[in-house]
Amino acid sequence: MKKLTQIFLLFLALPLFSNQYHYPPQQQYFYAPEARSLRSIGDEGITVELDDTSIWAVKPELRYVLKTWMQGDLITFCPNTTWNRGKFILLNNRTNGHVFVDPANGPFVDIPPTFVLRSIDYAGTYAVIQSNAGQICNFVLSKEMHSWEPGHIISIGLNNPRQECCAGGPKYYLYCWNTKNGTAAKLN
Numbered sequence: 001m002k003k004l005t006q007i008f009l010l011f012l013a014l015p016l017f018s019n020q021y022h023y024p025p026q027q028q029y030f031y032a033p034e035a036r037s038l039r040s041i042g043d044e045g046i047t048v049e050l051d052d053t054s055i056w057a058v059k060p061e062l063r064y065v066l067k068t069w070m071q072g073d074l075i076t077f078c079p080n081t082t083w084n085r086g087k088f089i090l091l092n093n094r095t096n097g098h099v100f101v102d103p104a105n106g107p108f109v110d111i112p113p114t115f116v117l118r119s120i121d122y123a124g125t126y127a128v129i130q131s132n133a134g135q136i137c138n139f140v141l142s143k144e145m146h147s148w149e150p151g152h153i154i155s156i157g158l159n160n161p162r163q164e165c166c167a168g169g170p171k172y173y174l175y176c177w178n179t180k181n182g183t184a185a186k187l188n
Contacts (some may be wrong), residue, residue, distance in 0.1 A: 034073055034156045035076065036050040039051050039053070044056075045064075046063075048066070052111055056077070056104055057086075062083055062098070063099070073092050078157050078160060079157075079159070079182065086102045087102045094176060106177030111154060112131065113131060115137075115155065116154065117149070117151065120145070120150065124148065126146070142185060143184075147181070149178075159173045
């Protein structure tokens, strides 16, 4: 009876020693393609670097806002419609603060959060973008972008963060570092 009890307890404990319990199954993570995190702020707030290594030149009038920003803050960008400010606005999700910026240096190609244009249709309407981490996004572009080519580096931001309620509209803004232009887009 004692031997039978030992065998039964060993049988119950066997799953604890199997690989199934020591190595959890691989999970595929999907993050918002526009989500970047703050990597660093340059001396005196002149530049901001995001986790994809893109560098943005901050306009002087709002540099004081950067004093409340911290490394790791969730950041996104959107185009700026005010003509006398920067080309873009960087938005901080934690503080709700923003600064006006111009693109300075594009991200390094081999960094995991960097997106690369994998394909674009002949009419320039559909684009497939892939991050070096493996995330693939299919976008419908709002206007023709014939100058974009596979291999170009793309940053993904928000088209207009205050219009997220509008279903079906172009939520995203794709900026091409190789051609210095962008377009509104929606996920396909």
